[in-house]
Amino acid sequence: MATQPLILTKTEITQIHRALMQMLKQSDAKCAMLVDADGKCLAKRGFTSNIDTDALAALIAGSFSSTRAMATLVGETDFSVLFHQGERDHIHNILVDNNTILTVIFDDRTTIGMVRLYSKESASALRETLLHAKTRRMPQDRRIDLEKDLEDQLDNLFQGE
Numbered sequence: 033m034a035t036q037p038l039i040l041t042k043t044e045i046t047q048i049h050r051a052l053m054q055m056l057k058q059s060d061a062k063c064a065m066l067v068d069a070d071g072k073c074l075a076k077r078g079f080t081s082n083i084d085t086d087a088l089a090a091l092i093a094g095s096f097s098s099t100r101a102m103a104t105l106v107g108e109t110d111f112s113v114l115f116h117q118g119e120r121d122h123i124h125n126i127l128v129d130n131n132t133i134l135t136v137i138f139d140d141r142t143t144i145g146m147v148r149l150y151s152k153e154s155a156s157a158l159r160e161t162l163l164h165a166k167t168r169r170m171p172q173d174r175r176i177d178l179e180k181d182l183e184d185q186l187d188n189l190f191q192g193e
């Protein structure tokens with residue numbers, strides 16, 4: 033069964049950005065990303081200009097997918113946190129829900145303890161926002177209108193072929 037696409041309202045996007053920014057300020061981390069299980073970057077805040085966030089998001093999703101398989105092999109449901117330590121930069125990943133990962137990149141200006149504490153709080157706030165977005169349903173008559181509009185646009189697009 034196909035999953036329903038996640039559609040975020042402007043308010044929900046603002047809430048997500050606010051949660052990421054608050055976590056960055058509290059933890060003194062460099063940047064944060066919200067990544068879905070398909071490897072798409074849903075939101076990012078902080079110093080991300082020197083990072084290929086699209087490639088990183090895909091790798092993060094792949095990493096969590098393989099980690100789920102490892103968890104199953106050792107009898108766990110899931111491992112909810114992944115940490116990668118480098119010489120200068122470190123990456124902390126935490127599951128927000130079954131389909132979303134919060135990634136925080138930080139350096140030695142802060143500690144893993146601070147990042148863990150505030151990313152856990154942020155993940156909780158993000159989970160609430162995403163749950164609200166996932167449970168909101170589009171009215172049936174609006175769905176039919178959108179489907180008809182899409183069919184009309186596709187007909188117009190391929191009419192000349």
